[in-house]
Amino acid sequence: MNESAEQQLLVDWFRAKFPMELIFAIPNGGLRDKLTGEKMKLEGVVPGVPDLFIPDRLLFIEMKAAIGKKGRVSAAQRGVIEHINANTPCRAVVCYGFEQAKGAVMDWRSIRNMRAPPKPF
Numbered sequence: 248m249n250e251s252a253e254q255q256l257l258v259d260w261f262r263a264k265f266p267m268e269l270i271f272a273i274p275n276g277g278l279r280d281k282l283t284g285e286k287m288k289l290e291g292v293v294p295g296v297p298d299l300f301i302p303d304r305l306l307f308i309e310m311k312a313a314i315g316k317k318g319r320v321s322a323a324q325r326g327v328i329e330h331i332n333a334n335t336p337c338r339a340v341v342c343y344g345f346e347q348a349k350g351a352v353m354d355w356r357s358i359r360n361m362r363a364p365p366k367p368f
Contacts, residue, residue, distance in 0.1 A: 248344070250318060254298060254310045256345045261301070261352060268303045295323030297331075297339050304355040305337040313344020 248256070254272070261270045273296050279287070297307035309328065311318035320328070320341055331339040338355070342348035 248312065248314070250310050250312045253312060253345045253348070257299070257308075257310070257348045257352075260345070260349060268301065270299060270301045272299055273297065293327065295321060295325070295327035297324070297328065301352070301355075304352070305335075306351070306355050307331060307337060307339035308348055308351060309339065309341045310348060311341060311343045313346065 258270055258272070261268070275292060275294065275296050275298075297309040299308040299310065300306070301308070307328075309320065309324055311320075324341075328339040328341065331337050340351050342351050
């Protein structure tokens, strides 16, 4: 399964299991023409923001495919994830496939407690 299919599976599972909670995608990726890309930057799009957010759990998930050629975390993604984990009450994780993401959702309380200490200014 590719990353998109894994993410779709997670969203479908989450919405069925937790119908009163919100999960949404942050469509940062994909090819766009130059004009659309510039407009999105002006509107506040930030490269590297994780794919999904679950507000009730303060959990960001960066999805990667579970099998085949595993996607690498880009420098922009690493930077955003590190910033979220060090400077906000949220937790950001990278998950390789549906099963790992499902585990992160189910174990979100302990994931939030694994925060890095805040960085000094």
